[in-house]
Amino acid sequence: xxxxxxxxxxxxxxxxxxxxxxxxxxxxxxxxxxxxxxxxxxxxxxxxxxxxxxxxxxxxxxxxxxxxxxxxxxxxxxxxxxxxxxxxxxxxxxxxxxxxxxxxxxxxxxxxxxxxxxxxxxxxxxxxxxxxxxxxxxxxxxxxxxxxxxxxxxxxxxxxxxxxxxxxxxxxxxxxxxxxxxxxxxxxxxxxxxxxxxxxxxxxxxxxxxxxxxxxxxxxxxxxxxxxxxxxxxxxxxxxxxxxxxxxxxxxxxxxxxxxxxxxxxxxxxxxxxxxxxxxxxxxxxxxxxxxxxxxxxxxxxxxxxxxxxxxxxxxxxxxxxxxxxxxxxxxxxxxxxxxxxxxxxxxxxxxxxxxxxxxxxxxxxxxxxxxxxx
Numbered sequence: 001x002x003x004x005x006x007x008x009x010x011x012x013x014x015x016x017x018x019x020x021x022x023x024x025x026x027x028x029x030x031x032x033x034x035x036x037x038x039x040x041x042x043x044x045x046x047x048x049x050x051x052x053x054x055x056x057x058x059x060x061x062x063x064x065x066x067x068x069x070x071x072x073x074x075x076x077x078x079x080x081x082x083x084x085x086x087x088x089x090x091x092x093x094x095x096x097x098x099x100x101x102x103x104x105x106x107x108x109x110x111x112x113x114x115x116x117x118x119x120x121x122x123x124x125x126x127x128x129x130x131x132x133x134x135x136x137x138x139x140x141x142x143x144x145x146x147x148x149x150x151x152x153x154x155x156x157x158x159x160x161x162x163x164x165x166x167x168x169x170x171x172x173x174x175x176x177x178x179x180x181x182x183x184x185x186x187x188x189x190x191x192x193x194x195x196x197x198x199x200x201x202x203x204x205x206x207x208x209x210x211x212x213x214x215x216x217x218x219x220x221x222x223x224x225x226x227x228x229x230x231x232x233x234x235x236x237x238x239x240x241x242x243x244x245x246x247x248x249x250x251x252x253x254x255x256x257x258x259x260x261x262x263x264x265x266x267x268x269x270x271x272x273x274x275x276x277x278x279x280x281x282x283x284x285x286x287x288x289x290x291x292x293x294x295x296x297x298x299x300x301x302x303x304x305x306x307x308x309x310x311x312x313x314x315x316x317x318x319x320x321x322x323x324x325x326x327x328x329x330x331x332x333x334x335x336x337x338x339x340x341x342x343x344x345x346x347x348x349x350x351x352x353x354x355x356x357x358x359x360x361x362x363x364x365x366x367x368x369x370x371x372x373x374x375x
Contacts, residue, residue, distance in 0.1 A: 099325050
């Protein structure tokens with residue numbers, strides 16, 4: 001089986017390397033960033049480089065501060081759980097083990113939501129996520145480490161898995177969070193600050209990134225970025241980035257999977273998310289499932305077996321314990337479509353407009369904009 005996967009922009013950095021390079025900048029040895037007394041990474045969830053360029057008039061500050069080469073490539077799958085874990089551990093999904101949105105637990109056979117399913121499904125944040133968070137490591141070394149986010153995320157399993165070790169400071173608006181981040185960085189020399197804005201992603205999923213509401217939310221994060229820059233101590237460096245981009249998929253582009261259409265034959269569990277399915281098959285059925293999907297969907301999706309995906313390096317280095325978490329067959333949309341299991345009683349997910357998870361540049365290429373001491 002031969003297949004052609006999209007190439008990353010040649011100048012794109014790796015999102016996985018951003019935090020290690022920030023830490024190196026605090027020690028005066030970064031290959032990417034100038035030395036800084038403190039550093040802030042500002043993650044605007046759901047802001048792809050393509051989305052930003054297309055709506056540049058609603059983000060004049062970020063557009064002016066960045067440029068065509070101010071980009072990074074996120075991980076595969078291009079989804080929040082996998083990408084933020086890679087950012088915050090400095091390792092690929094094949095190492096830290098968060099290989100998608102909804103993933104099978106090999107020991108139980110259950111498919112678990114990697115953002116919200118930790119507590120209800122009994123996942124241990126300190127063992128299921130297999131790498132030490134960089135904030136925990138740096139805090140143990142004596143570095144002031146802070147997370148500036150919404151109060152709703154305090155104490156969650158995903159927060160414990162990826163952000164433990166840092167002091168959590170909360171505020172409800174993105175503008176307030178930006179102010180707090182700048183002040184913390186100035187008040188604590190040597191600080192490493194993680195600043196998070198979920199507002200854009202929330203609107204994008206509900207209404208789409210091409211909606212007026214998304215443009216308004218973009219104006220909000222752009223204003224917060226400007227306020228952050230204005231408030232910075234000159235010795236503080238900031239990088240503005242994202243976990244993934246977004247594609248709008250209208251209802252008529254949804255492909256619904258049902259019994260009898262052949263695509264669910266031999267499939268025990270459908271995991272992942274609508275633009276990047278993990279298909280967990282019955283024993284011995286993987287090749288037949290892959291063949292059926294290729295015959296039906298190869299013009300709209302990349303279809304890979306687990307072996308092919310791992311061999312192509314899509315998950316980075318994959319450790320033995322992580323391997324069975326990956327689907328036996330992967331379906332990564334390349335056209336503007338999504339795949340839903342229509343046999344489920346809960347149809348709420350089918351109301352989602354903004355989507356991500358696959359390999360396209362619209363989903364995988366994100367901004368990497370430098371402010372303050374890094375500009």
